[in-house]
Amino acid sequence: MKKLLEILKCEICGGGFQMSGENALQCEKCENIVPQRDSIPMFTEIPEGIQPSEKEIRGPDIGTPWRQANWEFLADWLKAQDPECLILDVGAGRGDFLEALKGKNFVALDVYPYPEIDIVCDLTKTNPFRPESFDAALVLNVLEHVFDSQGLFKSVAEILKPGGKLLLAIPFMVKMHQIPLDYFRYTHFALEQLGKDNGLEIERLEGFYDPMFFLGEGIRNIQWPILRKMRGWRQYVGRILLAGVRFLAFLMEPVIGAGHIKSPYEAFSLAPTGYQVVYTKK
Numbered sequence: 001m002k003k004l005l006e007i008l009k010c011e012i013c014g015g016g017f018q019m020s021g022e023n024a025l026q027c028e029k030c031e032n033i034v035p036q037r038d039s040i041p042m043f044t045e046i047p048e049g050i051q052p053s054e055k056e057i058r059g060p061d062i063g064t065p066w067r068q069a070n071w072e073f074l075a076d077w078l079k080a081q082d083p084e085c086l087i088l089d090v091g092a093g094r095g096d097f098l099e100a101l102k103g104k105n106f107v108a109l110d111v112y113p114y115p116e117i118d119i120v121c122d123l124t125k126t127n128p129f130r131p132e133s134f135d136a137a138l139v140l141n142v143l144e145h146v147f148d149s150q151g152l153f154k155s156v157a158e159i160l161k162p163g164g165k166l167l168l169a170i171p172f173m174v175k176m177h178q179i180p181l182d183y184f185r186y187t188h189f190a191l192e193q194l195g196k197d198n199g200l201e202i203e204r205l206e207g208f209y210d211p212m213f214f215l216g217e218g219i220r221n222i223q224w225p226i227l228r229k230m231r232g233w234r235q236y237v238g239r240i241l242l243a244g245v246r247f248l249a250f251l252m253e254p255v256i257g258a259g260h261i262k263s264p265y266e267a268f269s270l271a272p273t274g275y276q277v278v279y280t281k282k
């Protein structure tokens with residue numbers, strides 16, 4: 001908490017905070033109070049309609065191929081960093097990448113006070129950090145849930161040190177999730193523009209292309225909404241055909257292989273499962 005207090009600033013007067021009793025922070029200058037919930041400072045209210053995430057076991061070899069690609073992306077990057085660097089995990093949730101971050105110096109931020117979180121704040125509404133406080137920010141599978149993406153990029157750019165990095169992972173061909181707080185699927189052209197508008201230069205941009213995952217999603221789209229509603233011979237024939245497609249997909253999987261990383265500029269108009277980007281603050 002002491003470390004966190006050092007990098008926080010009052011949104012009203014820019015002053016620093018101190019503890020005020022057990023359950024609040026107070027600005028040293030203007031006495032503005034920020035309440036705490038289970039010792040987590042609450043800079044913004046919990047969004048309406050949020051369905052808090054359940055804790056899931058995460059790891060380098062767990063979850064969808066996209067999740068595994070994200071893990072590798074982060075772990076590889078972390079290996080090359082100064083162990084002292086300070087990282088802000090934006091939308092850290094239930095600590096999806098907690099294991100990868102173990103031993104690192106990081107602040108976990110979310111809009112919901114999960115037990116794994118250090119600070120509750122919607123960075124598109126207020127920015128409680130002193131400028132240039134962080135060496136890096138992680139926005140992993142979060143940006144699609146943020147309605148004001150320009151606002152988020154602006155805040156992140158402000159709190160990064162010059163030369164600081166923003167690591168972004170964002171799904172593209174992935175079903176809706178955490179509804180109703182799922183707003184966008186961005187192309188890499190939009191991701192580049194968002195960076196450019198906020199003084200963040202692209203250092204690395206990659207798409208994760210996973211045609212078998214794509215096919216699996218297609219099959220699920222047929223199975224659930226369409227086949228279940230069919231009746232009579234249509235349902236019968238539909239089921240046989242779908243079983244055939246599934247069997248072919250099963251045969252294809254080892255031939256086609258797992259997803260692969262590629263520059264979206266070499267992939268022409270193919271749709272990736274998602275993008276992974278490293279931005280540098282100019």
Ligand SMILES: [Zn+2]
Pocket residue numbers: 010011012013014015027028029030031032
């Ligand atoms: Zn103040």
